[in-house]
Amino acid sequence: MISTSNVSLRFGGKKLFEDVNVKFTPGNCYGLIGANGAGKTTFLKVLSKEIEPNTGEVIIPGNLRLSVLKQDHYAFDEISVLKTVLMGNQRLFKVMEEKDALYAKPDFSEADGERASVLESEFAELNGWEAESEAGVMLAGLGIKDELHQKLMKELDPGDKVKVLLAQALFGQPDILLLDEPTNHLDIYAIQWLEEFLYNFQNTVIVVSHDRHFLNKVCTHMADIDFGKVTIYSGNYEFWRQSTELAQRLRSDQAKKNSDKAEELKSFIARFSANASKSRQASSRQKQLEKLDLGDLPVSTRRIPFVGFDPKREAGNDLLTVQGLSKTINGEVLLKNLSFTIKKGDKVALVGRNDVAKTVLLEILAGEMEPDSGSFAWGITTTRSYFPTDNSKYFDTDAGSLVEWLREYSDDKDESFLRGFLGKMLFSGEDALKKPRVLSGGEKVRCMLSKMMLSGANVLLLDGPTAHLDLESISAVNEGVKRFKGTVLFTSHDHEFVQTVANRIIEIDGGVKEDLSVTYDEYLELKKNQLEGAR
Numbered sequence: 001m002i003s004t005s006n007v008s009l010r011f012g013g014k015k016l017f018e019d020v021n022v023k024f025t026p027g028n029c030y031g032l033i034g035a036n037g038a039g040k041t042t043f044l045k046v047l048s049k050e051i052e053p054n055t056g057e058v059i060i061p062g063n064l065r066l067s068v069l070k071q072d073h074y075a076f077d078e079i080s081v082l083k084t085v086l087m088g089n090q091r092l093f094k095v096m097e098e099k100d101a102l103y104a105k106p107d108f109s110e111a112d113g114e115r116a117s118v119l120e121s122e123f124a125e126l127n128g129w130e131a132e133s134e135a136g137v138m139l140a141g142l143g144i145k146d147e148l149h150q151k152l153m154k155e156l157d158p159g160d161k162v163k164v165l166l167a168q169a170l171f172g173q174p175d176i177l178l179l180d181e182p183t184n185h186l187d188i189y190a191i192q193w194l195e196e197f198l199y200n201f202q203n204t205v206i207v208v209s210h211d212r213h214f215l216n217k218v219c220t221h222m223a224d225i226d227f228g229k230v231t232i233y234s235g236n237y238e239f240w241r242q243s244t245e246l247a248q249r250l251r252s253d254q255a256k257k258n259s260d261k262a263e264e265l266k267s268f269i270a271r272f273s274a275n276a277s278k279s280r281q282a283s284s285r286q287k288q289l290e291k292l293d294l295g296d297l298p299v300s301t302r303r304i305p306f307v308g309f310d311p312k313r314e315a316g317n318d319l320l321t322v323q324g325l326s327k328t329i330n331g332e333v334l335l336k337n338l339s340f341t342i343k344k345g346d347k348v349a350l351v352g353r354n355d356v357a358k359t360v361l362l363e364i365l366a367g368e369m370e371p372d373s374g375s376f377a378w379g380i381t382t383t384r385s386y387f388p389t390d391n392s393k394y395f396d397t398d399a400g401s402l403v404e405w406l407r408e409y410s411d412d413k414d415e416s417f418l419r420g421f422l423g424k425m426l427f428s429g430e431d432a433l434k435k436p437r438v439l440s441g442g443e444k445v446r447c448m449l450s451k452m453m454l455s456g457a458n459v460l461l462l463d464g465p466t467a468h469l470d471l472e473s474i475s476a477v478n479e480g481v482k483r484f485k486g487t488v489l490f491t492s493h494d495h496e497f498v499q500t501v502a503n504r505i506i507e508i509d510g511g512v513k514e515d516l517s518v519t520y521d522e523y524l525e526l527k528k529n530q531l532e533g534a535r
């Protein structure tokens with residue numbers, strides 16, 4: 001069992017959590033939930049001892065193994081797939097690395113020979129000879145084809161990368177598995193696979209996620225970070241939502257009752273404390289008043305940002321023509337002779353099994369990648385703003401504060417204007433002075449959205465804009481994109497977002513497989529009927 005004793009953590013003046021005393025019991029799957037920036041990733045890092053808390057300690061009995069699947073999927077980019085998995089067994093991996101380095105030495109000394117024999121016996125003791133084949137079997141089990149095992153991690157598509165990192169985490173045969181937003185880069189098929197896997201996993205799982213459906217499927221408990229505390233609830237997400245909503249309602253009803261009662265008591269005291277015949281009653285009321293709990297209700301970190309996109313000028317009718325686009329990456333044909341046109345005001349959801357193909361299409365249209373062949377032309381009155389799936393390059397910056405970061409992307413350089421803007425996106429006061437590098441995943445997305453809102457573009461290219469966001473921010477983005485008067489081309493795994501935003505669905509399967517002016521639900525119904533008709 002992993003547990004915490006009086007764990008507290010703050011960054012500068014900001015308290016994330018204080019005096020946390022929780023236990024994670026074997027056999028359970030805990031969904032670690034909370035607003036963007038509440039401290040979920042940080043808490044996982046405290047549990048895995050990557051970060052030392054300010055006070056208190058994490059207790060993990062010595063014989064328990066702990067593995068982590070982090071949000072950072074780029075750390076292993078220059079390493080081969082198989083080696084990435086082997087790194088999951090740190091002890092074995094270190095022995096292998098040292099052994100390889102020794103044998104590669106041109107001047108192999110006697111001392112090296114002695115060291116090599118120590119390493120060889122340690123290697124044998126750790127079942128080193130079987131390790132590679134075991135890693136291969138694990139990868140195959142996760143659906144990573146043999147021909148990918150020697151490739152570099154950067155050559156894999158995002159879904160496969162997550163699977164390899166999961167294989168790495170499992171390779172150490174963990175008793176405790178920590179996962180940080182594992183579904184973010186997975187398509188629905190891979191998510192289903194992961195749900196099944198976690199459902200059958202026998203040991204302790206602690207998983208950070210904002211995906212309600214996923215949390216409901218896999219979790220036996222919720223660990224909620226809010227009000228500066230971590231609170232564990234039994235049951236899945238829906239159970240947690242209902243019970244906390246009820247508790248919240250009861251708390252505010254009680255607070256209202258107390259405040260009404262206080263008003264009544266105060267008015268009695270004011271009227272009768274100077275009245276000799278009623279002064280005893282007045283002082284008894286005074287005692288009642290002192291006993292009443294009139295403290296402010298604790299403030300939740302769950303807040304709703306303001307998202308609104310205002311085009312600086314309207315686009316003409318001539319919006320976008322795409323003709324015969326083709327693109328192959330690492331031998332995989334992603335786009336093949338793809339053609340379509342977009343009209344002003346279209347809100348187009350790009351759908352289809354291959355997420356990479358849709359990402360590549362948006363990258364090409366945003367001017368970030370060249371097609372192999374074919375062409376596309378934006379109308380001259382269009383101005384575009386692009387939201388990429390991978391925003392890491394925007395935050396690889398030396399900007400000293402968020403104000404400084406946003407100033408780069410704004411015509412109006414005035415500090416109070418920029419601060420006002422950041423405030424709408426929940427970075428007020430001290431938070432506007434944070435360094436962009438330290439932001440959480442969801443906070444980075446909020447910054448990217450601020451940048452897009454400032455652009456005044458009349459076309460939005462959005463590649464998965466709701467990934468990483470908490471529910472409050474998702475609904476704000478949903479509303480903002482719905483209200484937007486311009487044209488949108490987007491991808492999303494969020495059913496409700498696609499359903500409420502899209503008025504046209506383009507299904508990509510190399511080329512355009514379907515192009516329909518329907519809602520997402522109508523499209524899904526149509527696909528279902530097609531499937532049934534084909535049977």
Ligand code: ATP
Binds near residue numbers: 038468
């Ligand atoms: P999300 O849902 O967006 O992933 P989270 O709950 O996982 O958010 P964390 O990544 O744990 O949030 O970050 C918690 C807060 O701590 C954020 O406001 C973040 O900006 C801040 N933070 C993280 N690391 C540092 C640091 N090294 N210095 C200062 N602040 C930091």
